[in-house]
Amino acid sequence: MESTPAHEAARRATLIADSIRAGTLVVHGADHAWAKELVSAPRGPTGLVLVWALTAPTARAAAAAYEYVDTQQASTPSASEPPANESFDALAAQTELFHLFGRLFSALTGTAPEYTTFEQIDRRMRELSISDHVTLARAVNKAVDELLAFYKGNDLNLVRAATSFGGMKSVVGGQRQFSAASLSGVRTAGLYVDTQLIADPVHSILTESRDLIAPHVQLAHTLYHLLALEPLVNAGLKTPVVFVFPSFEKSFERHDVVTKVWLAELGLKVLAPACAGTMGSIDDVASYVRGHEEAFLQAAMQKRLFVPLGGDPSATYRWQDAISLHLANLKGHEHPDRWTEMTRMPPAALVLMDTISRIRPVFHLLANAQGRQAQPLLVSPVQWHYFDMCSKALARDLVNEQVLPKHALSTLRALQDDSLGWLSNIPVAGLVELRTNMEHTMFREELKKFTAQLAAADLMSLDAVVRELNHGLKTMVDRQKKAIRDLQDKYAPKTWGAGVGMLGGAAAGAALLFMPTLAAALGQSASVVPLVAAVGAGGLALAKEKTEERVEQRRANRTMLGMLATAYGTRIR
Numbered sequence: 001m002e003s004t005p006a007h008e009a010a011r012r013a014t015l016i017a018d019s020i021r022a023g024t025l026v027v028h029g030a031d032h033a034w035a036k037e038l039v040s041a042p043r044g045p046t047g048l049v050l051v052w053a054l055t056a057p058t059a060r061a062a063a064a065a066y067e068y069v070d071t072q073q074a075s076t077p078s079a080s081e082p083p084a085n086e087s088f089d090a091l092a093a094q095t096e097l098f099h100l101f102g103r104l105f106s107a108l109t110g111t112a113p114e115y116t117t118f119e120q121i122d123r124r125m126r127e128l129s130i131s132d133h134v135t136l137a138r139a140v141n142k143a144v145d146e147l148l149a150f151y152k153g154n155d156l157n158l159v160r161a162a163t164s165f166g167g168m169k170s171v172v173g174g175q176r177q178f179s180a181a182s183l184s185g186v187r188t189a190g191l192y193v194d195t196q197l198i199a200d201p202v203h204s205i206l207t208e209s210r211d212l213i214a215p216h217v218q219l220a221h222t223l224y225h226l227l228a229l230e231p232l233v234n235a236g237l238k239t240p241v242v243f244v245f246p247s248f249e250k251s252f253e254r255h256d257v258v259t260k261v262w263l264a265e266l267g268l269k270v271l272a273p274a275c276a277g278t279m280g281s282i283d284d285v286a287s288y289v290r291g292h293e294e295a296f297l298q299a300a301m302q303k304r305l306f307v308p309l310g311g312d313p314s315a316t317y318r319w320q321d322a323i324s325l326h327l328a329n330l331k332g333h334e335h336p337d338r339w340t341e342m343t344r345m346p347p348a349a350l351v352l353m354d355t356i357s358r359i360r361p362v363f364h365l366l367a368n369a370q371g372r373q374a375q376p377l378l379v380s381p382v383q384w385h386y387f388d389m390c391s392k393a394l395a396r397d398l399v400n401e402q403v404l405p406k407h408a409l410s411t412l413r414a415l416q417d418d419s420l421g422w423l424s425n426i427p428v429a430g431l432v433e434l435r436t437n438m439e440h441t442m443f444r445e446e447l448k449k450f451t452a453q454l455a456a457a458d459l460m461s462l463d464a465v466v467r468e469l470n471h472g473l474k475t476m477v478d479r480q481k482k483a484i485r486d487l488q489d490k491y492a493p494k495t496w497g498a499g500v501g502m503l504g505g506a507a508a509g510a511a512l513l514f515m516p517t518l519a520a521a522l523g524q525s526a527s528v529v530p531l532v533a534a535v536g537a538g539g540l541a542l543a544k545e546k547t548e549e550r551v552e553q554r555r556a557n558r559t560m561l562g563m564l565a566t567a568y569g570t571r572i573r
Helices: 005-022 031-039 056-074 090-109 118-131 133-164 180-189 201-207 215-227 230-234 249-255 257-274 282-291 293-302 319-330 336-343 347-372 381-393 406-415 418-425 428-436 439-450 452-456 462-501 506-514 516-521 526-534 536-557 560-568
Strands: 169-172 195-199 242-245 375-377
Touching: 005 031, 005 056, 005 257, 005 282, 031 056, 090 118, 090 133, 090 215, 090 230, 090 242, 118 133, 118 215, 133 201, 133 242, 133 347, 169 180, 169 347, 180 195, 180 215, 180 406, 180 418, 195 201, 195 347, 201 215, 201 249, 230 428, 249 257, 249 347, 257 282, 257 293, 257 347, 257 381, 282 293, 282 347, 293 319, 293 347, 319 336, 319 347, 347 375, 347 381, 406 418, 406 439, 406 462, 418 462, 418 560, 428 439, 428 560, 439 452, 439 462, 439 560, 452 462, 462 560
Parallel strands: 169 195, 169 375, 195 242
Antiparallel strands: none
């Protein structure tokens, strides 16, 4: 992404200011005056120095200092990145990471995620804090220290490993934390893509987030949803279904000048169409917003730049209604002081700030996708809305065809439509079995058939793909229901034949009363054993036939078709 002249000047001034502040660039004598002004200069929405606020002598001195530093760095060999650890076992490290996640969750809540519900987490944490605060703090600090030590020794290797996986690979992003919606999206996409890369939300909370409300509670909430994926990690598949890696997003925003410039460029390209006149930088946009509040608000609403929290990205709101809804839904999620500050902001400034905050995760998603050679993937309509907006502003394709065909992205987006939300009902344990048997590749081919005519006619609109997938998936469910009926028909004649001998041979059948282990092996519960015994030798034949039928049904239910039918709500006995 190329920067405008204004952003390039801001980048250079910011680099010098940060170097002086960090002590890596030392000034002497008469230079102290301009250095002091530069370090204390106001900064724009993305953290860049506002060059227009500097006096002319300071701006010239900063530019000269940059040229000097740039010349010195060009003649000095740069420090190389630490070499890759050739013996690093990425899958083993991922297993250890999730083990540490589990230890931290247990320390925070006093239990493992499988023994509690999401709704009980806050109550458990309050009770632990009241009953023994010292023990709780000691356990949490120990678990956090173990996790931080793991990150310190493995963070760069995890990033490299995330880049190394082949196949159809996506990187999940666009959200501020890993939520129930994130989990649902990952489970659904797991039916389709080979590997999903997940920017580590726990690493972000522990090392980068300074402005969270109740960070320990948010940490427990995030861990609860993330740990639901642990069976996929522990499955030992050579091609991992999910892989969590640190992405250092907040650190880049705070300390990397290039990141600040690129964020400013993206913000400029997205927001400039809502401003009258020529905007040369994000600071020009901010100045326009201050001077033309009503015009900016009307244009922002018309172009749907601002979607209130909990709002519909396809709707057009009055700015007054949008801001009221946004603040109402933010209450309780933002720090109280921060929320109060937002209620007092000029409406246009609030819309500008929030739009930039929505762009930030999309920017990092795009950067992660490019760096990890993966396809960006999001899990909600609002996230897709801002992703589309940023992609159009950058004049770049939505799909990385090196890792994902165009039709595949349309299918992935359609799978996350509300009408197909039942797909996420497939349990993680079932997903493990499907992936172990590589059935997701067959599922991909089935879905490709459903949209083949749309792709051939270049009609892959989201609504059209959703419609075809709904039809195709229901056809697959009906196919499974027919298979179960065929199994029942297959065994029905034998069942009637076996019934003839039911009344005889009760003594022979009574032996089953003393063989509960055999009954369990056959899939029969202990309560039905006396009944089977009582019907005699004919009953043994019936039990054998019913057992064979149930084994075949169970096998059918554990296929992709079977799990789809179960998830759809079809009761298969």
